[in-house]
Amino acid sequence: MANTPRLSKTNTPQDQRPVIVQILPALGRGGVERGTIEMAQAIEKAGGRAVVISAGGPLERHIVRCGATHHTLPVNVKNPLKWGSIRRRLQKILQDEDADIVHVRSRAPAWIALPVAKTLRIPTVSTVHGRFQAHSIFKRIYNGKIIKVDHVIAISKYVKQLITSQFVGVEERMTVIHRGVDVDVFDPQAVNQTRIINFADSVALPEEMPVVMLPARPTLWKGHEILLDALALIKDMPFICLFVGAADGKQAFIDRISRHGTDLGLEGRFRLSHAVDDMPAALMVADVVVMPSITPEPFGRISLEAQAMGRPVVAFDHGGAVESIKHGQTGWLATPGDAESLADCIRQALELQGSNRQVLADKSRTHIERNFSTTRMCNETVKIYRRILQKSQLANTG
Known part of the structure; x- marks a missing residue:
């Protein structure tokens, strides 16, 4: 990774690299997991040694592939009665790996790992990925554990x-580091026609039909229903709406979305598909990517990926989306919860033609390259690791 800050220990043999341990619940298919993999790669390239601890999952192979070490441990367990035995096993791993920093990425791992790190006098970092909302004193206490670290990273x-x-008292030890997107992977020039055709065929997309795309987990707060409400207001326009990932939901979710669309008169104009491995190719078929989350997104990585691919993005004007979309330049920000406003923004995106669409694509791509690349995200995080290592070494030699 170009210009990555270097990680090193002082007064130690040259081959003793700093060991950064990231701990997250599991390695499924999400933004937290991808960020963990990207940081593991960055740690290795910066001269450190990356260790990841999780309950495992389909992305575990990517940890090993980048030269990092993975330990499988049920750090996703939320039952406090089971934490004692997990902590004992975690303590042995941290000691055997000679950990220099423990970086927790979720609340359950924080409750399990931070007491162990404190016992071993290992500096700690956390990343807060979620909305951090508490509706009771018990939830507030549960949430608060993840900020009891030496440094807190907020994703927006x-x-x-x-x-x-x-x-x-947390602000002075907190840094905002926006999540990033790999601009080499999410690059329209890097996606060949075969990949695009393969994706289009896999979801049976009709030819020459504008595509409105919502890539999201199959959960109602992502806004599937309000997007259908908006599309019903622009039925005079040609389009097919593709809900990427929605077909992975429970049958009750699938039935509800399908019934809602049919009741609105949109039968045949929307599709529910499974999540895809080749997201860059999927985005290439989209004429507009919509992120209509009805509650604010902590950040919203899909907007970065879409803009990196030069796709117009429409989202509600709240949460992290406000920080990544430049209204009127790289996309549109609709009035939160307002189907009419959402419909108007989608109409404007679909009406973009020729040179105007290309101007927006170029602005979007440049915007992401300058402000939201994986390289930038990783470098800023490595700088925090380096400062903590230097402070720890000074404390140990003082």
Whole structure:
């Protein structure tokens, strides 16, 4: 990774690399997991040694592939009665790996790992990926554990505001590091026609039909229903709506979305498909990518990926989306919860033609390259690791 800050220990043999341990619940297919893999790669390239601890999952192979080490441990367990035995096993792993920093990425791992790190006097970092909302004193206590570290990383200014509005004294040890996208992978020039055709065929997309795409987990707060409400208001336009990932949901979810679309008169104009491995190719078929989350996104990585591919993006004007989309330049921000406003923005995106569409694509691509690349995200995180290592070494030699 170009210009990556270097990680090193002082007064140690040259082959003794700093060991950074990231701990997350599991290695499924999500933004937290991808960010963990990207950081493992960055740690290795920066001269450190990356260790990941999780309950395992389909992305585990990517950890090993980048030269990092993975330990399978049920750090996703939320039952406090089971934490004692997990902590004992975790302590042995941290000691055997000679860990220099423990980086927790979720609340359950924080409750399990932070007491162990404190016992072993290992500096700690956390990343807050979620909305950090608490509706009871018990949830507030549960949430608060993840900020009891030496340094807190918030993935957006929105998440930082949520944390600082609830907890005092954390701001001075908090940094906002926006999540990033791999601009080499998410590059329209890197996606050949065969990949695009293969994706289009896999979901049976009709030819020459504008595509409105919502790539999201199969959960109602992602806004599937309000998108259908908006599309019903622009039925005079040609389009096919593709809900990528929705077909992975429970049958009740699938039935509800399908029934809602049919009731609105959109039968035959929307499709529910499974999640895809080749997201860059999937985005290439989209004429507009919509992120209509009805509650604010902590950040919203799909908007970065879409903009990197030069696709117009429409989202509601709240949460982390505000920080990544430049209204009127790289996409549109609709009035939150307003189907008419959402429909108007989607109409504008679908009406973009020729040179105007290309201007938006170029602006979007440049915007992501300058501000939201994986390289930038990883470098800023490595700088935090380096400062903590230097402070720890000074403390140990002082």
